[in-house]
Amino acid sequence: MSNNVNRQFRLKSRPVGKIKTTDFDLVEEPVPTPGPGEAVIRNLYLSLDPTNRIWMSDMDQYMPPVEIGAVMRGGGIGKVVASNSDAYKVGDTVSGLLGWQDYYVAGPNDEIPVGVLPAELPVGLPTMLGACGLTGLTAYFGLLELGQPKAGETVVVSAAAGAVGSVVGQIAKLNGCRTVGIAGGPEKCKWIVEELGFDAAVDYKAPDWREQLEAVTPDGIDVNFENVGGEIMEAVMARMNLFSRMPLCGMISGYNTDEPMRGDFSPILMRRINVRGFIVTDFMEKYAEATMELATWVATGKIKSQETIVEGLENAPTAVNKLFEGENLGKLVVKIADE
Structure with missing residues (x-):
C-alpha cells in the first residue's frame, strides 16, 4: 500500500443484521499534513470490538453514533509521522480512537485525546490493544x-x-x-x-x-x-x-x-x-495504575495474552463479524502497517 494515500472506511448505511462491506464506502484521500498544534499518525493496528456494532447503529448509547459519511470510529495504535504539536514528537507511539483509516490527525480539539505510550514497552503493540489496553x-x-x-x-x-x-x-x-x-x-x-x-x-x-x-x-x-x-x-x-x-x-x-x-x-x-x-x-482516572499492574502480570506470565490478527485494513468490515460468529481467540486486531 502506498504511503501517499489515506484509505478510509466511511459509514454508508446503518447495518441491518450482520455487518456487510456494502455498509461502508472505501475512499482514498491524500495523506494529511498537520496544521498548527496538530500531528499526523500512521495507524499500525486497529482494534475490533463488539462496541463497533453499537457505534454503527443509531440506538441510545454512551457515545454519539458514527454519522453517515463519517470515518468509522475505532481504537488503534500508531506512530507519529509528522508533527506541529508540542504534545507529540515524530516517532512517538500513540494510542486512541484513530479510526478505520491509514492516517489520523491528532489535535488540541480532540474530544478524547490521543495518548503517548512509553518508549520502552514490556509487551508487543497488539497486546497494548488487548490485555494491556x-x-x-x-x-x-x-x-x-x-x-x-x-x-x-x-x-x-x-x-x-x-x-x-x-x-x-x-x-x-x-x-x-x-x-x-x-x-x-x-x-x-x-x-x-x-x-x-x-x-x-x-x-x-x-x-x-x-x-x-x-x-x-x-x-x-x-x-x-x-x-x-x-x-x-x-x-x-x-x-x-x-x-x-x-x-x-x-x-x-x-x-x-x-x-x-x-x-x-x-x-x-x-x-x-x-x-x-x-x-x-468510567474509570479513566485509574488507567495508569491499572495498566501498570496488567503489564506486570503479562510480562511475568501471570496473565497470558492472545491475539487474533487479521492482515490489511481492507479486511476490517468482514473481520469484525468474527466477534459475533465466535471465530476469534482472545483479542481481534487488524494489522494496517508494519511497525
Whole structure:
C-alpha cells in the first residue's frame, strides 16, 4: 500500500443484521499534513470490538453514533509521522480512537485525546490493544471494582475465550476464585482450562450446556461477569447466590438483531443481586495504575495474552463479524502497517 494515500472506511448505511462491506464506502484521500498544534499518525493496528456494532447503529448509547459519511470510529495504535504539536514528537507511539483509516490527525480539539505510550514497552503493540489496553482495563475494573471477588468464591464469565472474558478469568484466578468460563466449542473450552487456568468450562454450543453449568457451579455463583446476554445470562442468573454481583459489560448476542434485549430479572429481586452496567471510561482516572499492574502480570506470565490478527485494513468490515460468529481467540486486531 502506498504511503501517499489515506484509505478510509466511511459509514454508508446503518447495518441491518450482520455487518456487510456494502455498509461502508472505501475512499482514498491524500495523506494529511498537520496544521498548527496538530500531528499526523500512521495507524499500525486497529482494534475490533463488539462496541463497533453499537457505534454503527443509531440506538441510545454512551457515545454519539458514527454519522453517515463519517470515518468509522475505532481504537488503534500508531506512530507519529509528522508533527506541529508540542504534545507529540515524530516517532512517538500513540494510542486512541484513530479510526478505520491509514492516517489520523491528532489535535488540541480532540474530544478524547490521543495518548503517548512509553518508549520502552514490556509487551508487543497488539497486546497494548488487548490485555494491556482498554480490553484488559475493561476486565480489570469490571471484575475488581464491581464484581469485588473474594477468595474461594465462584466467578462465571461468558464469552470466556474472547478478549475481555479471557482476561477476566485469569484475574479471578489471581484473586483465589473458582473460575468458570462459558465458551463456544470444545477447542475454546480446552484452551481456557488448559492454557489460561480456568477451573472449568461450559460449551454453550453443546445441547447439554445448561446441565454443564449446573454441574460446575455446585455452590452457586457469586460473580457473573456478563458479556453475552440472552438465554446464557438468564441461565447464569438463575444460579446466582444471595447478594451476588453482576458486572454488565455487554450483551453481544443481541447486537445484530433489531429487537431490544430482554430477560428474566426476577432473580435480581429474589437473590438481591447487585447488577451494574459500566463502560471502561468510567474509570479513566485509574488507567495508569491499572495498566501498570496488567503489564506486570503479562510480562511475568501471570496473565497470558492472545491475539487474533487479521492482515490489511481492507479486511476490517468482514473481520469484525468474527466477534459475533465466535471465530476469534482472545483479542481481534487488524494489522494496517508494519511497525
